[in-house]
Amino acid sequence: MRARSILLNERPQGMPTDNTFKFIEDDLPELQEEQVLLKSLYISVDPYMRGRMSEAKSYVAPYQLHEPITGGIVAEVVESRNKQLPQGAVVMGNLPWQTYSISNGNGLTQIDPNLAPLSYHLGILGMPGLTAYCGLIFIGDPKEGETVVVSGAAGAVGSVVGQIAKIKGCRVIGIAGSDNKVNYLKQDLGFDEAINYKTTGNIQEALAAACPNGVDVYFDNVGGEISDAVYSLLNKFARIAVCGQIAFYNATSRPTGPRVEPILLKTSSLMKGFIVSDYMERFGEAASGLAGWLKEGKLQYEENILEGFDQLPHAFLGLFKGENIGKQLVKVAEYSGAGR
Amino acid sequence: MRARSILLNERPQGMPTDNTFKFIEDDLPELQEEQVLLKSLYISVDPYMRGRMSEAKSYVAPYQLHEPITGGIVAEVVESRNKQLPQGAVVMGNLPWQTYSISNGNGLTQIDPNLAPLSYHLGILGMPGLTAYCGLIFIGDPKEGETVVVSGAAGAVGSVVGQIAKIKGCRVIGIAGSDNKVNYLKQDLGFDEAINYKTTGNIQEALAAACPNGVDVYFDNVGGEISDAVYSLLNKFARIAVCGQIAFYNATSRPTGPRVEPILLKTSSLMKGFIVSDYMERFGEAASGLAGWLKEGKLQYEENILEGFDQLPHAFLGLFKGENIGKQLVKVAEYSGAGR
Numbered sequence: 001m002r003a004r005s006i007l008l009n010e011r012p013q014g015m016p017t018d019n020t021f022k023f024i025e026d027d028l029p030e031l032q033e034e035q036v037l038l039k040s041l042y043i044s045v046d047p048y049m050r051g052r053m054s055e056a057k058s059y060v061a062p063y064q065l066h067e068p069i070t071g072g073i074v075a076e077v078v079e080s081r082n083k084q085l086p087q088g089a090v091v092m093g094n095l096p097w098q099t100y101s102i103s104n105g106n107g108l109t110q111i112d113p114n115l116a117p118l119s120y121h122l123g124i125l126g127m128p129g130l131t132a133y134c135g136l137i138f139i140g141d142p143k144e145g146e147t148v149v150v151s152g153a154a155g156a157v158g159s160v161v162g163q164i165a166k167i168k169g170c171r172v173i174g175i176a177g178s179d180n181k182v183n184y185l186k187q188d189l190g191f192d193e194a195i196n197y198k199t200t201g202n203i204q205e206a207l208a209a210a211c212p213n214g215v216d217v218y219f220d221n222v223g224g225e226i227s228d229a230v231y232s233l234l235n236k237f238a239r240i241a242v243c244g245q246i247a248f249y250n251a252t253s254r255p256t257g258p259r260v261e262p263i264l265l266k267t268s269s270l271m272k273g274f275i276v277s278d279y280m281e282r283f284g285e286a287a288s289g290l291a292g293w294l295k296e297g298k299l300q301y302e303e304n305i306l307e308g309f310d311q312l313p314h315a316f317l318g319l320f321k322g323e324n325i326g327k328q329l330v331k332v333a334e335y336s337g338a339g340r
Numbered sequence: 341m342r343a344r345s346i347l348l349n350e351r352p353q354g355m356p357t358d359n360t361f362k363f364i365e366d367d368l369p370e371l372q373e374e375q376v377l378l379k380s381l382y383i384s385v386d387p388y389m390r391g392r393m394s395e396a397k398s399y400v401a402p403y404q405l406h407e408p409i410t411g412g413i414v415a416e417v418v419e420s421r422n423k424q425l426p427q428g429a430v431v432m433g434n435l436p437w438q439t440y441s442i443s444n445g446n447g448l449t450q451i452d453p454n455l456a457p458l459s460y461h462l463g464i465l466g467m468p469g470l471t472a473y474c475g476l477i478f479i480g481d482p483k484e485g486e487t488v489v490v491s492g493a494a495g496a497v498g499s500v501v502g503q504i505a506k507i508k509g510c511r512v513i514g515i516a517g518s519d520n521k522v523n524y525l526k527q528d529l530g531f532d533e534a535i536n537y538k539t540t541g542n543i544q545e546a547l548a549a550a551c552p553n554g555v556d557v558y559f560d561n562v563g564g565e566i567s568d569a570v571y572s573l574l575n576k577f578a579r580i581a582v583c584g585q586i587a588f589y590n591a592t593s594r595p596t597g598p599r600v601e602p603i604l605l606k607t608s609s610l611m612k613g614f615i616v617s618d619y620m621e622r623f624g625e626a627a628s629g630l631a632g633w634l635k636e637g638k639l640q641y642e643e644n645i646l647e648g649f650d651q652l653p654h655a656f657l658g659l660f661k662g663e664n665i666g667k668q669l670v671k672v673a674e675y676s677g678a679g680r
Contacts, residue, residue: 223601237618245602255599261563262585262595264613271611273604278577 001028001037003100005068006312012053015250015320020053021069021313028102037079038091038101040309040332044072044122045316046156048275050249060275068096072122074111075101076335085110088338092121099309099332113340116294123156123327124301125290127276131243132160132219133286134279139241139272140217144169147211149230152221153194154181156327157243160290161219162191163299170217173210175203175226177322184325189300197226198322204229214238223247224257231263238269250320302326341368341377343440345408346652352393355590355660360393361409361653368442377419378431378441380649380672384412384462385656386496388615390589400615408436412462414451415441416675425450428678432461439649439672453679456634463496463667464641465630467616471583472500472559473626474619479581479612480557484509487551489570492561493534494521496667497583500630501559502531503639510557513550515543515566517662524665529640537566538662544569554578563587564597571603578609590660642666 002025009022031037049071052063063069073095080087082105093108095101111121123129135157142148148165152158153174162185165172174185174194185194193210200206207215207229214235220227224247234240248255264271279286293299304324306315309332318324342365349362371377389411392403403409413435420427422445433448435441451461463469475497482488488505492498493514502525505512514525514534525534533550540546547555547569554575560567564587574580588595604611619626633639644664646655649672658664 220601223599227601242601242605245605248599248602255602256596257599259563259588259595259597260600261560261567261582261611261613262588264611265582265585265615266613268614268618269612271601271604272609273601273606274608275605278608 038075128156135241146216240271378415468496475581486556580611
């Protein structure tokens, strides 16, 4: 079987470019006992992957140079020598950016293709949804009537955070990077207010107007000056979940800015960084919460799906331009429907 | 009765000066029903008081201009029209910087003059001791074998933090501002290592050498570049108790520096600001812990006592020079011993 792959061609300095990636095509070996041949259906692109492209130690190991990039993928078993994963089964896991790949099944999760659209398992029912739930509920701990601010609000994580906060009875303010997103947050997702940080004259004044009772919970996907503006409005005992710092993922030197410690001290606030896997023991609780709300129609979910394996670098680079609404995916192949 | 008072003469810009304070002398009125006349014995000077001298909103209300400064004081009842507080009783409370003052007893705590030296109730058995206990135990949550770093380590709070961490079985590194303090921490208090940040060539290298297994808990009294050096060594799931930011108390503009959020994110670390009163409901637990260790001889305690009411401004300004070891106090008068 011929398979196309995308390798990490060089480690980017600053923003990745087309030269970061290299397409190759190769023959896959014959299947061994216990192995399955997987056809990639949907491939997820996520901001955290930028960190893995650098050599620096981070919370996940760096990608290897000249090896395929890996990430969240939904795939179909098209040939099987593994009884657990028959032909037609659909799986989700951390897999190489390849049109086809071979796996022994370790680390793969079989998913029910009748539960929801397959791509949802890379989004609201996958890592982004769990990230939103765990960070907001386990760190932010929002209480009815409190004010919750989320940055990167129209993204795969932020859009779920805001909706959960609404379900919890909070006033919810989203910060995003286009009028289109602002409308989406307010009109489609029910956010109380949303601010376009690119066009608002003064983010701090806009936030102060949107948060007349201050800020109790801040779910931060972005960092930088947007966060500085939120910090100035923190109430006593505020909670800040630091989920992403996309403002700095392409930074080549350590970012500086106003120090946050004096504010945390004055307000007795808590700030905690996290990665979703920190809460693995509570994924069951989180997943059933999300699935329940989705079933009840309380959670809206938007995807931005590009078509074709060739689109992966473009889809990835688009994450840093602040243009997309919802979860960014690439559809690589059609599901045969054999497992339905 | 004539009483001398120290008023807030003007709000300092940056470092306070002699002109911040004004001494006056006045007659006190006659005692009313329920009132007591108090003779100040020991007066505490603390870094947080700098914040109250500014007009800016903080976690405690600003001092009023041209009114006496207030703070922790141990005083003796020398005349009483209040049955709860007979003549000779010794009390502790937030009282005006006066040689004598009048109180109706509200907010005063009567202390047993036979339990410990009277001045201890402004230190290890008072707010500084409770601050050390609550911040280290309730935020830092140190576990046996972990590495704990404390800045401002020779101060009233830091010296107790490090000793509690040793009792909990941790490796303890103190950061302080003189060789004298470093010796005190290592030889008298049993710290594993201590670093003089003023003379060490490279604080980050010195810390890295002292913390071969990284840093699990950081108790921060200081902020600024010392904290930056500690952050670079944080282990996964580290905890940072932000207790003070003395580096900035006299700052006239918002301090800047490397952003900490990316580090908290990479290490899934928690940072929490606090003031001791946040934990008021757990003071009983904290006080009995401290008193028990003191009794068992597991806690050493050092005081730096200046003599004479006139010394108060000087004692206060000395807090920001990084010269003193242990709790800074001013002794104003001798206890009569009537309540013993």
